[in-house]
Amino acid sequence: MTDFTWSELDERAVKLAKVLSADAVEKAGSGHPGSPISLAPVAYTLYQHFIKHDPNDPNWAGRDRFILSGGHASLTEYVQLYFSGYGLTLDDLKRFRTAGTRTPGHPEYGLTPGIEMTTGPLGQGLASAVGFAYGQRYQRGLLDPEAPAGESPFDHKVWVICGEGDVEEGVSSEASSLAGNQQLGNLTVIFDANHIQIEGDTKIAFSEDILKRYEAYGWYTDEFSFIQPDGSYNEDAEGFAKVLEKAEQVTDRPKLIKVDSLIAWPTPGKTNDPSSHGSKLGAEAVAGLKKELGYDPEQSFQVDEEALAHARKVADRGLEAHKAWDEKFESWKKANPDKAALYDRIAAGKLPEDFDKAIDELVAGFTAGSKVATRKASGAVLNAIAAVMPELWGGSADLGGSNNTNIKGAASFAPDEYATVQWPTVSKYGRQLHFGVREFAMGAITNGILLGSNTRPFGGTFFQFADYERPAVRLAALMDIPNLFVWTHDSVALGEDGPTHQPIEHLAAMRAIPQLEVVRPADEFETAEAYRYFFEKNNTHPAAFILTRQGVPSLEETAAKAKAGVRKGAYVLVDTEGEPDVLLLATGSEVQHAVAAAKSLADEGVKARVISVPSLEWFEEQDDEYKEEILPSTVKARVSVEAGLAMPWYKYLGSYGKPVSIEQFGLQGDGDENMRDLGITAEHVVEAAKASIEEVKAARQ
16 A cells, blocks of 8 residues: 545546546446446545556556456446556547447456456455455465565455445355455455445345454454434545555455445435436436536536546556566565476466376376276366366365365365364465355356466366356356366266256256356266366366266277367267268267167167267367268268257257257156166167168158
8 A cells, every 4th residue: 555645636536537437327328327426435545545556567467456346336447447547548438338348337357458357247256356365375375385474476465346236145155254264364345335226225135234244254344434423425535544554454354344335426316316326317417416526517528637647646656566576576586496487387377398298197097998987087187187287276165075176185275273174284375175065156266266366276066056156157258267167966877866966957058158168078088188178278268077976988989089089079989981871979978878879770780970079169169171070961860869958969960860868857766777767878879860860761752
C-alpha cells in the first residue's frame, strides 16, 4: 500500500467513475449501474492505494490479483482500468455491452487487459479467488520456501469485491470454508452489503449475520459503513482505508471486510432502489446524478481531465513497484539458479525433459492381457508424471483413494495443526489437496490455481458427481484454460452403489460443453497415452478424463497402436482385408466388447473394423482426409458402443447405424450384471452390426 492521502482530485475521480458508469449503461440500454456507482470509492481506493499492479504490464508476475466476483458490476472494474491506464479508452466505455467490445456485460478472461478471470456466474469469482491464493502459496513453496513472509518475489495478495449474490451461492461457502481451513492470509474480500438484489431487499432470502458466519470459517472480519448513525451518507475513503490497513496486519487468516453501502448513491429516485440493480437508470435519473455530482446533465461521457490525470499517476507508482520487484527477483535468481531454471520452465509452460521417459518407463511395465481399472492406470500415470513435474499437484473431493488421485509420498496442503491419523504429513506447501465433499469448490479452486500461478492442478471425483462441479467446468471451457478433471466410476459397471451413483447422461452432457475435451480411454495403454497427449498438446482447452472403477483388459491392439492413435481421438484398432462391411466405434470399457464382436463376426464371414474413440473432440481436430480414412463414407453399416446415452453418436452413425447404449437410469446390482442386463455385451454388438448391415442392404435394393 502507498501512504494514504485523499485529496479533492481523488474525490473528483470518484465522481467521474460514477458518471461514466451511469452513462455507459444508459448508452447500452441495459446493464447494472447501481453497484458500479456506489462501489466507485471502494474500487478507486483499492486500485490507487492497496492493489500492487503495473498498468504498463498487466501480466507482471509480481502483481496482486483482483477479482470482481459480482461480474454484473463490470463497470466497477472497467472504469478503474481506464483510470489506471491499462489501454481501455473512453470509446471502450461507450461500447459497453456491444458486439466486438472489450467491455462486455461481464468481465471475460483474455479479452480485456487487467481482467484476471471471467466472472458473472455468482460465487465463482470468490471461490476461484481462493484458488488464486492456493496457487500463490504452492508456487512460493516450490520456488522460495525459506524467504521471510512478504520478502519473496513470489509473495502477492489476492483482492476480491463481492456482493450478496456471491455469498448466497453455495460455492462461495464451500470455498470460503476451505480458505479458513487453509489460513490463506493473502486473501482479502470486500463484501459490498447494499442489501439489494433483483427481487428487492435481500432480507426476504438472506438474513444471517455474515460476519459471524465468516468468523466461524476461521476468517478475520471487520465492518465499515458509509451509512452514518443519523441516516446520512458519507463515502469516507480515509476511514475505509484505515480498516483495510488494520486488516493487512493479519497474515494468518483470510479477511472479509463488510462495507455497508446504498446502491446507486447519490442518484435521485434510484438510490437504494432495486431498479438500479439490473436496469438502466433512465435519462431523468442520470441527469439528476450529474447535477448532484457537478456535471452537465446535457452531456454524456464528460471527462474531468484533471481528475483523470491524477488517477493515472498510479501507473507511475506501478512502474516503481515493478522495478523494485525486478531487483528482488534478479537477486533471487542469482542465489537460486536451479529454482530459477524451474521457474523459467513452468512460466513458459514447458514440460520437463524426462516427461516422455517417465511415461515410457511406466508403459514398459504394462502387460497385454492383464486386467486393470483405468482409474488405477490413471493414478499410476499421475504419479509417474508427478515424479518429474513438481508443478503438478492435486487431489479429490474426499475420494482420493477411490479416484486414485493421491500423490505417493506427498505432504498434504494444510497447516501443521490439521495433521490427522490418516494424513500425518502436512505442510503449507504440500502438493496433496483435500477438498472434502465440495465438488463445485474443487473445480472453481483448481480454475483459480491455473489462472493465478504457473502450476498445473487436477481434481477428482466420481463421474456422477461431476454434475455438482459442472458450472466450474463450463467456466474453465469458456476461459479456455487447461484444467484437468479426473472422473472415475464412469458407468453402471460400478455396481452396487446403485442408480444414484451410476452415470448415464453425463458423457453426452459433458461433450455438449464447447472447448471441453472429454477423454475415455479403453485400458491402461490408452490412459497413459491420453495423459501424454494432454500435457504435450499444451493447448488451452480443459480436459475430462473418464475412467472405470472395474478392471478392463489391457488389449494387445492398444499396446501396439495407442501411442500413435490416441492423440488422433479415434484410430483403427482392428482392421479387415479390403473394405469392411461394418464399422464398430467404441470408447472406454466397451472397446473390449467391440473387439470380441469383431472376432465373432469374422467367424461368420462378416468384416468388422473396430475403431477406438478415446476422444470425439480430439478426433474432430483431425483433417477430413484422416476422418475419411478412419470412417470411410462408403461404409454405411455402423455401430457405436458406449455405456451411456447414444445422443453424441448419431452424427457418426448416419442413417443406418445402430447404437449399443443405455437409455435409462442404472440398476441396483453387480456391475457385470448391470452391463449385461442393459445390453452392453459383445453379443448385442454383433446383433446391432447385423441389423445395420441388413438395413443398408435393404436400402440398396
